[in-house]
Amino acid sequence: MATSPLEQFTIKPIIELPSGLDYTNSSLWMTIAVITATAFLVGGMRKREMVPGPWQSMAESVYEFIGNMIRDNVGSEGRKYFPLVFTIFMFVLFGNALGMIPGSFTYTSHIIVTFAMAIFVFLFVTLVGLFKHGLHFFSFFVPEGAPKFLYPLIIPIEIISYLSRPISLSVRLFANMVAGHTMLKVFAGFVFGLGAATFGVGALLPLGLNVLLIGFEFMIAFIQAYVFTILTCLYLNDALHLH
Amino acid sequence: MNDGSGGDDDFERRLKAARAQYDATHNADRSKDGAPKTPWQGAAYALRIGSELVAALMVGVGVGWLLDRWLGTGPWLMVLFFFLGGGAGVMNVYRLVEGKDSAIGWRRPTKGSGVRDDVDEDKTG
Numbered sequence: 001m002a003t004s005p006l007e008q009f010t011i012k013p014i015i016e017l018p019s020g021l022d023y024t025n026s027s028l029w030m031t032i033a034v035i036t037a038t039a040f041l042v043g044g045m046r047k048r049e050m051v052p053g054p055w056q057s058m059a060e061s062v063y064e065f066i067g068n069m070i071r072d073n074v075g076s077e078g079r080k081y082f083p084l085v086f087t088i089f090m091f092v093l094f095g096n097a098l099g100m101i102p103g104s105f106t107y108t109s110h111i112i113v114t115f116a117m118a119i120f121v122f123l124f125v126t127l128v129g130l131f132k133h134g135l136h137f138f139s140f141f142v143p144e145g146a147p148k149f150l151y152p153l154i155i156p157i158e159i160i161s162y163l164s165r166p167i168s169l170s171v172r173l174f175a176n177m178v179a180g181h182t183m184l185k186v187f188a189g190f191v192f193g194l195g196a197a198t199f200g201v202g203a204l205l206p207l208g209l210n211v212l213l214i215g216f217e218f219m220i221a222f223i224q225a226y227v228f229t230i231l232t233c234l235y236l237n238d239a240l241h242l243h
Numbered sequence: 244m245n246d247g248s249g250g251d252d253d254f255e256r257r258l259k260a261a262r263a264q265y266d267a268t269h270n271a272d273r274s275k276d277g278a279p280k281t282p283w284q285g286a287a288y289a290l291r292i293g294s295e296l297v298a299a300l301m302v303g304v305g306v307g308w309l310l311d312r313w314l315g316t317g318p319w320l321m322v323l324f325f326f327l328g329g330g331a332g333v334m335n336v337y338r339l340v341e342g343k344d345s346a347i348g349w350r351r352p353t354k355g356s357g358v359r360d361d362v363d364e365d366k367t368g
Binding site for chain 1: 283286287290291294295297298299301302303306324327328330331332334335
């Protein structure tokens with residue numbers, strides 16, 4: 001029988017270090033993601049042609065994609081946060097996309113990775129708001145125009161709503177990656193199981209489904225990176241523009 | 244008759260102005276981040292709703308559980324915060340669908356928009 005569909009998510013140390021700071025397969029794929037993303041951008045922009053070739057125009061279109069996202073959602077004030085937003089997008093996108101290589105490891109399928117990124121975004125955005133607006137920041141947990149006697153109910157709800165941001169940000173990415181990759185593995189298991197039982201005929205259906213699912217997974221890989229990034233932009237916009 | 248029609252015209256004019264103002268603020272918000280423009284954004288938008296709902300509930304229960312453990316108040320704060328979290332989740336989804344999802348507790352920068360502000364503008368205008 002095939003291995004468990006969840007086995008692909010196990011963390012295996014590659015280089016063992018004292019005090020549990022192992023260099024794992026997760027770290028390896030993060031390193032690969034950073035190297036490939038850097039190579040993609042630096043290599044693409046190496047020639048700096050006036051009329052970009054295919055590689056350069058890919059690098060430029062990613063840049064413009066994030067640039068437009070920041071301009072539309074944060075405004076010109078968000079320009080100085082471009083490096084942060086762009087880095088988050090590339091790291092999540094390459095994590096998701098590299099995870100589609102058979103036999104690779106998807107580091108975005110671990111809640112601790114996505115939560116670390118989400119809590120960083122959350123704390124960063126909160127600090128930006130605090131530095132920009134001081135204690136005035138907290139006045140915005142009090143909703144505009146609500147009757148006073150509802151404050152004891154509404155203010156806790158607003159605070160919970162605010163605290164739910166890093167949770168929803170991290171759980172969404174993690175859950176989508178785990179669910180998609182598990183499903184692929186389950187259907188791949190069916191290919192062998194049904195194929196062996198029916199002399200290969202039964203393998204066609206799960207195989208066809210898996211072809212569809214792989215396409216779907218590529219779409220999810222992009223969309224989840226997009227969602228993570230656009231929410232970073234929206235949160236940044238709130239922190240900068242509350243008044 | 245004259246009075247009536249004059250009043251109607253005035254009303255029509257003010258209604259039109261108010262609608263235009265509402266559209267300007269409300270739809271500006273929507274086009275900004277709410278309603279999807281491309282299929283990609285549509286899918287992204289749909290995938291967000293469920294997690295917004297569940298995350299607030301998780302935070303509510305988590306906060307209640309921690310407070311209970313800290314204060315030793317049995318299950319009661321967890322029960323209370325379960326409902327507050329549920330309320331926050333519904334509010335998250337409502338804001339998302341209204342196109343001002345990120346505006347937790349505060350208003351959009353542009354034109355002081357928002358449903359409540361529109362009501363205020365109607366009063367003053």
